[in-house]
Amino acid sequence: MTRWGLTLPLTGVPLAAHRDLVRSLPDLGYSDVWSAETAGTDAFTPLALAAEWAPGLRLGTAIAPIYTRGAGLLAMSAATIAELAPGRFVLGVGTSTPTIVTNWNALPFEAPYARSRDTLRFLRSALRGDKVTETYETFAVSKFRLERPPTPPPQVVLAALRPGMLRLAAREADGAITNWLAPSDVPTVRSALGEGPELVARIFVCPTTDADAARGLGRLLISSYLTVPVYAAFHEWLGRGDALRPMNEAWAAGDRAAANAAITDEVVDELIVHGPPEKCRERVAEYVEQGLTTPVISILPTGDDPSDLVRALGRA
Template sequence: MTKRDAFLPVAAQPSVDALVEQAQRAEDYGYDRAWLPESWGRNAAVVLTSIAERTETIGIGTSIMPVYSRSPALIGMTAATLQEVSDGRLRLGLGPSGPIVIENWHGMDFGNPLRRTRETVDVVKQVLSGEEVSYDGEYFDLDGFRLRSDPPEPQPHIDAAGMGPKAVELAGRFADGWHALLLTEDGLADRYEDFRHGRELAGEDPDGGQVTLSLTCMALEDRERAREAVKQHVAFYVGAMGTYYRDNLARQGYEGLAHGIHDDWQAGNPGEAMARIDEEFLDTIAVGGTPDECRERVAEWESMDCVDRVSVSFPRDASVDEIIATVEALAPDA
């Protein structure tokens, strides 16, 4: 049975308390897990600690924690600590982020993100096992590290984010699950075959592992506002966040649209970029409208065989009130 999660906002929020309140609301409404991204705002580990201390049953997770901004040993230590403070409720999501974030803001060479992600997952698993870490890789050559505290019990699962075929295959081969983002239904089905192939290469059940789809949603009585918000969100990611999201959309058969949105946004014309997104396309990649419309559409995504969890996420300019309204409207039992 597909479970429904809440993906806490990537956009700036008024306070840590606001994020904790959103997680508490999600817990009250029956969501299974609260995922928190880490971009260029608050430290995800600190916020998740606050959430863990002020909730009781809802799972917590990072989606995603970039593999360039912390060493693998530190990521392992952080995951072990979060698993302890949450009483075993953590699931760790890792990924490379993108060159704009990593090179411009962290001052790191983006290099080979697939290799670095794989090595990070490998090392973090060794750290979390409690055994002495010995690793000889292209990026990391480690020997002698061991957790000073008891290893977490149970050991948290590790997911990897990915959009391209090789990245998704990597998630299937080396991680316990895959985090999918900005995919149409057809695009998701195509990439799922890459995930299954990765599982096969690892000697695992190809139908195993966990697929979590982050789905941008806005469910409001003001239908026009809801759809405008999700449209702006899609246009921003394709147009403003480097070339990863643009190429991801082009790979799904929307090359002209992807490049048009990107070029308009880069030329300083966000309104024209948004205008390229028609109603039909918007409904293939996001969920926006009245509560009844959105509940029906989310259920359709959840009915896909390749989806284990839909993570209800929110447009980047959504207000706290709009986020809470959407969390309530799309509650699993609503």
């Protein structure tokens, strides 16, 4: 089936107020709900509610950071949602960023590739219900066994931006999660991941006919995210390095206004989906045509009721 995902919770909408909207999502053509974890809700609680409100939806975390929970707690959190939504939960994990891991949670951000590999191997064993005693390169576990292993175990996908992590996702996980890419970038990412694994991407969508407003918001987001070294390297690999270099130089000099001004309309239009809802749906469908398995719409604020925007962007 062609999947059509949505990022929840919506900005500015209380968590409990999502109930009626979530119940309507399957009829609107949505197949998936994916949560995130930065400084708002945790990744798992919104999915527990969605599992009750709309039992037909597939649920996923995009992503739960691998540093901010112990290995056993991460497995327990995943097993809880997998029990609530058997066969319909995908555990998305990733390194997150030093800002979230170290600055906000006072934890070291070390050896991201090895920690990702070790976490995937632990999760595979733990979510099967195995008793795990293992000394990995980046952590050790002694005699851990889930009391309530889920049946079936959830799929596990890895946040990945460049070839090393994408190949790791292909070897050790069921697929990869990425973001901040254009439809034309999907074949490059897919070539590193391979044809078989699932490829999930969060797509930023601003459904408005006010192109100037959409581009203004897009510039703020692009300069906030793509100046982070891992994203800068990602776009260098994708071939967008020259286009983003003036932004990165201005940002490094401490001039955010100049950094925003240096982002061209062409770059914004590649990375931010905007326009009337029907045009946005067509643009999201382009990602699928290029090889994306699961588009996950993340609605940017337009001043309209976000619930109305969800309805307008539904595939049905």
